[in-house]
Each structure stands twice: as C-alpha cells, then as structure tokens.
Amino acid sequence: xxxxxxxxxxxxxxxxxxxxxxxxxxxxxxxxxxxxxxxxxxxxxxxxxxxxxxxxxxxxxxxxxxxxxxxxxxxxxxxxxxxxxxxxxxxxxxxxxxxxxxxxxxxxxxxxxxxxxxxxxxxxxxxxxxxxxxxxxxxxxxxxxxxxxxxxxxxxxxxxxxxxxxxxxxxxxxxxxxxxxxxxxxxxxxxxxxxxxxxxxxxxxxxxxxxxxxxxxxxxxxxxxxxxxxxxxxxxxxxxxxxxxxxxxxxxxxxxxxxxxxxxxxxxxxxxxxxxxxxxxxxxxxxxxxxxxxxxxxxxxxxxxxxxxxxxxxxxxxxxxxxxxxxxxxxxxxxxxxxxxxxxxxxxxxxxxxxxxxxxxxxxxxxxxxxxxxxxxxxxxxxxxxxxxxxxxxxxxxxxxxxxxxxxxxxxxxxxxxxxxxxxxxxxxxxxxxxxxxxxxxxxxxxxxxxxxxxxx
Numbered sequence: 001x002x003x004x005x006x007x008x009x010x011x012x013x014x015x016x017x018x019x020x021x022x023x024x025x026x027x028x029x030x031x032x033x034x035x036x037x038x039x040x041x042x043x044x045x046x047x048x049x050x051x052x053x054x055x056x057x058x059x060x061x062x063x064x065x066x067x068x069x070x071x072x073x074x075x076x077x078x079x080x081x082x083x084x085x086x087x088x089x090x091x092x093x094x095x096x097x098x099x100x101x102x103x104x105x106x107x108x109x110x111x112x113x114x115x116x117x118x119x120x121x122x123x124x125x126x127x128x129x130x131x132x133x134x135x136x137x138x139x140x141x142x143x144x145x146x147x148x149x150x151x152x153x154x155x156x157x158x159x160x161x162x163x164x165x166x167x168x169x170x171x172x173x174x175x176x177x178x179x180x181x182x183x184x185x186x187x188x189x190x191x192x193x194x195x196x197x198x199x200x201x202x203x204x205x206x207x208x209x210x211x212x213x214x215x216x217x218x219x220x221x222x223x224x225x226x227x228x229x230x231x232x233x234x235x236x237x238x239x240x241x242x243x244x245x246x247x248x249x250x251x252x253x254x255x256x257x258x259x260x261x262x263x264x265x266x267x268x269x270x271x272x273x274x275x276x277x278x279x280x281x282x283x284x285x286x287x288x289x290x291x292x293x294x295x296x297x298x299x300x301x302x303x304x305x306x307x308x309x310x311x312x313x314x315x316x317x318x319x320x321x322x323x324x325x326x327x328x329x330x331x332x333x334x335x336x337x338x339x340x341x342x343x344x345x346x347x348x349x350x351x352x353x354x355x356x357x358x359x360x361x362x363x364x365x366x367x368x369x370x371x372x373x374x375x376x377x378x379x380x381x382x383x384x385x386x387x388x389x390x391x392x393x394x395x396x397x398x399x400x401x402x403x404x405x406x407x408x409x410x411x412x413x414x415x416x417x418x419x420x421x422x423x424x425x426x427x428x429x430x431x432x433x434x435x436x437x438x439x440x441x442x443x444x445x446x447x448x449x450x451x452x453x454x455x456x457x
Contacts, residue, residue, distance in 0.1 A: 032064050033120050037103055038071040040118045050099040052079040054086035054106040064105075084270050084302060087324045089113045092272050107151060109324040110187025112180055112363070114275060119178055124152035126235045131211065132163040134238045139207070145171040146190065146203050148221060150212030160211075165193045172198065172206070185370075186220060186323060186361055203227050210243075211235060218243065220323045223358040248329070252358065255316075255338050257386050259346035262293065262315035268308075268337065269299040270321035277320060280340055280362045283375075284318055287347045290377050305332050318343045323360035340365060349376050 028034060041049055051068075053061045061078050068076060077097050082090045087109040094102050094115055101116040108119055139145060145168055149160060154176050161173055170193075177189040183199050190198045208227040210218045213234055222230045222243050230243040259265075265288050271277055281297065288295035296314065300307040308317065317337045319328065328337055341359040345351050350373045364371040385392050446453045 028060065028063055028067055031123060032060075032105065034064070034067045034071070037118055037120065038068055041068075041072050041074055041101070044101065044116065046074060046101045046116070048075040048077070048097065048099050048101075050077045050079050050090075050094045050097065050102045052082065052086075052090055052093075052102055052104050054082075055080075057105055083272070085109075085322060085325055088271055088322050089115065089117050091115045107324075108187070109322040110176070110178060111271070111322045112276065121154050121176075122152040123155045124150065124235075126153055126156060126211075128156060128159045128163055130238060131233065131235050132160075132167065134233065134240065135164075135209065136167050138240055139168075141167055142170060143168070144206045146174060146206045146208045146227070147171070148174045148188070148208060148210040148212075150210075150217065151176060153211060169193055172202065185364070186224070200225060207231065209233055209240075214241075214243075216324050216326050219245070220360045223248065224360050226357045249356075249358075252339075252342060253354075254387070255336050256342050256346045256353075258316055258336055259318075259338060259343050260383075260392060261385050261387060264313055264315050265293055265295045265343070266298045266308075266311060266314035266317040266335075267295055268303060268317045268319040268321075269297060270303060270319055270325060270327075276363050276366055279366050280320055283365065284320075284340060284343060286375060287343060290375060291347045293347075303327065305334070309334055320362065341371075344373070348373060350374055 051061065051065060058080055061080070065076055065078060068074070077099060079090055079093050079102075082088070083092045084090070087107050088111055089102050089104050091102070091113055099115075101118070102113075103118045103120060105120045106122055108121065110119075135145075135147075147160070147164055147168075149157070153160065157175060161175075164171070164173060172190050172192055174188040174190050176187060177184050178187065181189060181197070183189055183197050185200050190200065190202065192198060204226050206227050207229045208221070208225065209231045210221060211233050212218065213236075214232055218232060222245050232241045232243050233239075234241075265284075267281055267284050269277070269281065285295050285297075296311075298308075298311065298314070298317070303319075308314075312334075314335060316335055317333075318340055319325070319337050320340065321327070328339060330337065339358070339360065340362040344365060345353060345355060359365065359371050363369060366372060383392050384390070447455075
C-alpha cells in the first residue's frame with residue numbers, strides 16, 4: 001500500500017530544488033537567440049506566442065520574456081509545467097491560451113507538431129580541436145566513421161564539420177534537422193563532405209561516435225541504428241567508451257512475448273501534438289482487433305504508478321510517446337509498458353519475429369514511411385507461450401465476418417468493462433441530474449486532510 005498512500009507530513013517537509021542562474025546566462029541575447037526569435041515572430045506576423053521552458057530554465061524565463069517584449073509587439077505566455085515531457089512541444093497548453101506559435105527552449109526530441117515552432121537549443125562549450133585530436137589518435141583517416149553530436153553543440157557545428165572532414169574526408173556527420181525532410185530520422189540527417197543527404201542505411205558498416213554525454217539520446221541511437229560499433233566521446237573528459245545494449249534487447253524480446261499473452265491492451269497516450277498521433281493510435285487498435293484482443297485508450301497526463309494501478313483489467317500498456325521518454329524502461333509499474341514497435345512485432349505476422357535493431361520513433365511505422373508494414377487479418381491460430389508454457393488460442397473472425405458479429409463483439413466488450421467498473425467500491429463522480437435533493441450551503445470541514453479540526457486527535 002506504500003505506493004497508494006503518502007504521509008501528509010512528507011508533502012509539508014519536502015524540500016524543492018531551486019535552480020540558480022549560472023554565469024553562462026549573463027548574455028541572454030546570444031545564449032537564447034533573442035534576435036532570431038524576434039525576427040521569426042515578426043516575419044510570420046504571430047500575435048500570440050507561447051514560450052515553453054523546462055524546469056531548469058524557469059529562473060530566466062521572465063528575463064527572456066522582457067527582452068522579447070522590448071523588441072517586438074506580441075502577446076507572450078510562459079509555459080512552465082508541460083502536459084507530458086519538456087522535450088516535446090506542448091501544443092495542448094498553447095491551445096488553452098489560443099496561442100498561434102511556440103518558442104521551445106532546451107533539449108528537444110524534434111518530433112513533428114501541428115503548430116509553428118521555433119526551437120532554441122542549449123549551448124554547451126567544447127574545445128573542438130582537442131576533441132578532434134582524440135578522434136585522430138583513436139581512428140584511421142580512411143576508416144568509415146559517422147559523427148553524431150549532442151544538440152547542445154549545434155551552435156558550433158560548422159567548426160566541428162570543418163575539422164572532422166579535414167582528417168576524415170570519407171566519413172559522415174549526422175546533422176540536426178528540425179524540418180521534416182526525406183531521409184530524416186530522430187531529428188537528424190546524414191551528410192558527407194559534399195553536403196549530400198544520405199539514407200541511414202549507409203551506416204550499416206560504419207563506426208558511429210556520439211559527441212556528448214550518456215543519456216536517452218545516445219540510447220535511442222544505439223538501439224535503432226544498425227552500425228558496426230558505437231562509441232561515446234565525452235568532451236568533458238575526452239575519453240572514448242564503447243556502448244552496447246545487449247541486456248536491454250533481451251528484456252524487450254521478453255516483453256514481445258508478454259504482448260502475445262495479453263488479452264487486454266491499454267493504449268497509453270503521452271503525446272498529443274501532430275496528426276500522426278491519431279494515426280498510430282488507430283493502427284494499434286487495428287492490430288489488437290485483428291488478433292482478437294481488447295484495447296482501451298488511456299490518457300492520464302503524466303503517467304505514474306498510482307494512476308495506472310487504477311486499471312487492473314489491463315494486461316499491458318503500449319505507450320504513444322516521443323523517443324526521448326524514459327518510462328519505457330521503468331520497472332516500477334505493475335503492468336509492463338512497451339513501444340508501438342514491440343506490439344507490431346508481437347501481433348503483425350508480416351514482421352520479422354526476431355529484431356536486432358529497434359524502432360523508437362513510431363512515425364516510421366505509419367503508411368508511406370520507411371518501416372511501414374501491412375497488417376494481415378488472421379484467422380484462428382494456436383501456439384505456445386514461451387513465458388507460461390501454456391497454449392495460446394486466438395479466436396478472431398476473418399474479413400468476411402458479418403456486421404452482426406462485429407456488433408455483438410463490441411457490445412460484449414463494453415458490457416465486460418462496464419461490469420468491472422460497477423464492481424468497484426469507488427466509481428468516481430456521478431452527476432445524477434434531478435435525483436439529488438437541493439440543500440442549503442453548510443459550513444464545511446476546516447484544516448488539512450491529514451488532520452481536520454472536527455476529527456479526534
């Protein structure tokens with residue numbers, strides 16, 4: 001019960017972390033691209049713009065607000081607490097104030113949105129010559145390499161590419177690309193010395209090096225890009241480390257089997273921006289339908305253990321979120337959380353059952369994209385669960401099933417979930433219009449929930 005109840009004293013005595021302004025923020029105009037932001041607002045004639053900040057930049061949000069207001073006449077709103085993750089553009093909060101555009105500050109997942117966005121990336125200091133020298137000492141000039149760099153080094157990409165191609169002329173660099181273009185993946189696009197855009201398949205025989213620190217971004221690269229080897233170069237230490245995720249792949253293949261065993265799938269929505277979100281939800285529902293599994297859409301804001309524990313009927317969750325979300329690997333939840341790709345591997349017979357690379361960006365699964373695969377309508381099948389050792393029997397109708405059968409199945413699903421809700425002791429708020437007697441206002445309880453005034457001590 002520790003996960004469902006909390007001592008009220010903890011909330012009162014909890015210490016909140018306050019981020020202090022650092023010296024690198026002294027030059028706000030350059031550090032946060034104030035002039036470029038104002039030019040973008042003026043050029044597009046935006047009248048109401050939202051400034052979205054992560055928690056670590058809230059201390060300078062008002063100063064940035066004031067600097068922009070000095071240079072351009074526009075209604076500005078500061079977005080602090082985001083609806084889901086700070087790396088995603090919070091179009092939901094922008095719609096609450098009828099904002100016409102968003103300026104996104106800090107780390108970004110570069111997901112496509114349905115609202116105009118101006119991205120202001122962080123800026124990290126790096127000694128480019130010293131960093132390239134480490135690479136010269138570690139790799140041959142004629143080796144096939146590809147350099148990835150953290151978004152915080154985007155401001156010095158010209159210097160990085162100049163030194164890189166001087167010594168590695170036959171290699172590649174993965175540049176950040178905010179706009180949607182062919183061959184773009186995870187917000188990047190690969191280019192050679194001549195500036196040609198190349199597909200990610202050219203990295204199959206390459207050694208890839210990430211310039212930055214270990215985190216979710218590097219993790220997404222190592223599991224989704226089939227390179228011969230992955231290395232991490234931390235510019236703070238100038239040390240090169242090898243990166244492998246063998247244990248992670250073993251667990252994800254286990255979760256694919258859990259998807260096959262599940263009877264009820266919860267489609268957990270953790271991202272609303274972009275039309276492709278609706279498309280992937282429809283695709284997940286279709287996958288469950290053709291495999292005889294029930295699916296329910298669950299939207300609870302930022303998911304946590306107590307929220308999802310309210311749905312014990314659901315066997316497994318497939319989360320619709322950006323690739324930078326780290327909840328996929330969380331083990332605190334009572335039911336496992338999987339990627340859309342893992343549900344595809346489990347339920348789509350057209351996909352290879354064994355995968356050596358992963359797809360973290362669900363956009364790539366949609367029609368017209370690189371990893372799209374048609375869904376077959378299957379008939380009754382039987383196989384063995386590799387987890388329980390029991391026989392799994394899938395009973396579904398073929399495409400020629402009558403509309404009456406479909407209606408009966410839908411009604412049965414609604415009645416079943418309705419019965420589960422009726423059996424609970426707590427059913428939530430009920431309106432009961434016209435059934436409740438009207439009473440005069442009365443004096444309510446006083447105090448805090450941990451100890452009201454009328455309760456015995």
